[in-house]
Amino acid sequence: MAHPTEWKGSYYDGQSLIPQHVTLTVEAVSLNLHFADGTTRIWPYQELRQTQGRYSGEEVRFERGTGIGETLVIPSANILLAIHEQEGSHAGHFHHPGTRRTRVYWTVLAALASIPIIYGIFTWGIPWLARPITSAIPLSWEIQLGQFIQQEVTTGTPVCNNPKLIHAVESIMTALTDPIDTLPYRFQVTVVDSSVVNAMAAPGGYVLVFRGLLQDTASPEEFAGVLAHEIQHVLLQHTMHLIVRHVSMAFVIAALTGDASGMVSYALQAAQTLQTLSYSRDAEDQADEQGFQLLQRAGINPEGMLTFFAKLGKEQPADGVLRYLSTHPATQDRLAHLKALLPPASTTYQAFPFQAEWSDINTLCESPLKASS
Template sequence: MQKFEISYYDGETSVSHNAFLSLQHDSWIIEYIHPLFGNRAVKWEIDRVERDMGFTSIFIFRYGDFPKQTLECKDERLLNSLKKFYPDKPFFDKKIDFLLRQSTTLILGLTASLIGLIICSYVYILPWFSEKAAGQIPVSMEIKLGEMMYENTIARYTKNDSLTACVNDFVKIIDFKTDYPIEVTVVAEDEMNAFAMPGGHIVIYNQLLAKMKSKEELAALLAHEVSHIHYRHSLKNIFRTLSGYLAISLMLNDVNGIAVVLADHSNMLVNLNYSRNLEQEADEKAIEIIKANHLNLNGFVDLLALLQTGNTDLQPFKLLSTHPLTKERIAFVKEMAKGQTAMKKNDSLEQKWQTIVAFEKR
């Protein structure tokens, strides 16, 4: 059986492994020696293998979901073997392979054009690409990245353990219609703010909590922030903002590189801005959550009124700089509250709210 020498990337790090590739009828077998785990064999199902049509003499193939596994091969016999083993599979493009082997000038010209395109589109295409890449990250990986960012961010604050425990007890009673593990941290700050983090963490400043008058207001705030998490707004905004730093790691499927960049910029979560469209999407999801839990939507109206009133004080609500409060948002929530039915009394939630109020007064 013919084997080809390759460089193999497992998708977890940017480190390459010297390996051998064997072609099977319905799969590829990659064999290599892992520095920690010894001899390893990886199977790629043939229908999931993709080829990168790069402008080099190296044959590059990728496999699986993000972060994809990658192999690189310089042996030109590989293409002939692919044609023989898989005549119906589009692993190669005859025209581009022919051209790349005929003209060095063409290669240089195409490379120069590509560099020019990258430079011209840096501001527009790269942020869009990064945001789309964020949407492809598995939830399990997002939760790990979010946990790391949370640890870096929360170290700058003084955590109120009592209020944190009370609010998390409050959270447990509400069904937020999401698979993310929601965990709230209350911190001691003079400003009025709250922000969501990728993966499930929410940070609330105690001064904002102290301004609230009812459990429905707190439920509305949490529902809105959970909605940002559910739709991955925080993750997508971070990737868009840091696209220049993340580009190389995304192209190389380097998870460790992505983690390092996010860790170094965790502080930006405090001032992460949301567009009107994202705010509208989060509001709609929040309303869905509030209705499903049979809570009064007027609590959401009261929350928006609180933010609007507070913004006229000498010290404005910092939350409004990141969550723009428009007339359209307020009118929309008021309209939804008018037609609400099927509200129910929730004694358990009220009890948890009174416990929060009691701790705030201490």
């Protein structure tokens, strides 16, 4: 089978949450990472762990080093075939996409064979076990983890604190969450000063929006659309569920036993998980649908969510900065689904006091000095 000679990927150094765009070449015994500054790093296959990309449609994720090591995310799973085709690649521990169908069977068999079940969750991601564990995690623990994740993301990267911008962003968040009767925690939004087009919701209601995404929104309604979608990921427990499925076992055991002492060390791992892994398509549909309901309850025109995702789908990904698009593909199915949810055109909505100024407000974070960061 003929494969491309070069592959695209995003590299995370284990310190910062901002990805670096890399070009990859598949060599006999190593994966070579070519960085934009001209440097090359050699990653021997034997030193890599594959932590994602076992199921069709998933991105491939390799990790290297102990603890919170370096991470590489590759959109095309075909790279696994290219690696397996290298003579003597010693890549037997990587998943072979050709065996996808049998893997589920072996997963079930292994669980039945009484291998400690929890091990199965982290090795194969058995969804039906991750769910009850997620529900058993105490709320206070969830909030604390969210706090640590927010701190991790904002430690190496500055936060936007222009008062006018913060006021606008917070009033949109308040408009969305006020009508919810039984809110388990207070939602808050932080704007991270980075050109990456991304947004993510951490547990406990900590929503992180990157400046790149904020600047891409043409109206407060488009921004509210992204927030409503992210809020629902948290309320529907998609966020904790994703973390439970993908971070180390020790984290979950600590959570279940109420031990919060080791949480800091898991926060970066959890933050990386949230930034690089995708929710399932079902979870995305649910967040879209219920996000739409949230917007309507708040009296905000939900069409903004549709126009934003449609626009994102038309943009050209440059240097991996369009992170949100890779976790939220603007497929025809998805856009058609959103369109079908639209209320009649005659419905009236509230306007935000800063409606007309939005295109000025959403750029307030960027100072000329930081424009290229």
